[in-house]
Amino acid sequence: MQAAGWRKPIQSRWLVGLPFGTTLGVLYSVTTISGPPLAVLFNNQGLVKDEFRAGLALVRVAESSLTAIVYYHLGLFIAESISILPVLAGCAVVGIPLGAYFIRRMDAETFRRICMSFDAWVVGFGLSRVLIELNLMTSPWAYSVMAGTIVLDVYLLYLFFTARRARLARAEHFAQHSLTDGAR
Secondary structure, eight states: OTTTTOOOOOSOHHHHHHHHHHHHHHHHHHHSOOHHHHHHHHHHTTOOHHHHHHHHHHHHHHHHHHHHHHHHHTTOOOHHHHHTHHHHHHHHHHHHHHHHHHHHTSOHHHHHHHHHHHHHHHHHHHHHHHHHHTTSSOHHHHHHHHHHHHHHHHHHHHHHHHHHHHHHHHHHHHHHHHHHHHHO
């Protein structure tokens, strides 16, 4: 529904905030996945691109920092995990500015749709893996869930971009006729 552009903003944020935050914290602690639910919440509330990014960044930095502290105290950092730190840091140093560059040049609704699409694909993959791990489906067939998600999402993106292109063409046509009519 989110990828299709349907939103119903939550009016009583305080009433929803505690159960949502608690559920999100449990989900992150168990799976380290919190992006899709956060994106759904922020997208549903209709946050503009900068608010969306700031909210997502704030929550993710808090989650990651607290998780790193807990992992350190539990002794979960080992030589193998520390050895990949330079690779991760390098990706962040390159990826963050590159992502910020592209995001600044993107329409807010397009940004939302792409975020929701990415999240749908990630959730589809995660669900496929869970089906395999719980022995509910075998490996090749379990990925049909992800494939179905991707097919549906690509269709929704096609509808979105087709409608967007038509709106832009109408606006451009209107602007051209307004200029020529005004010159007469």
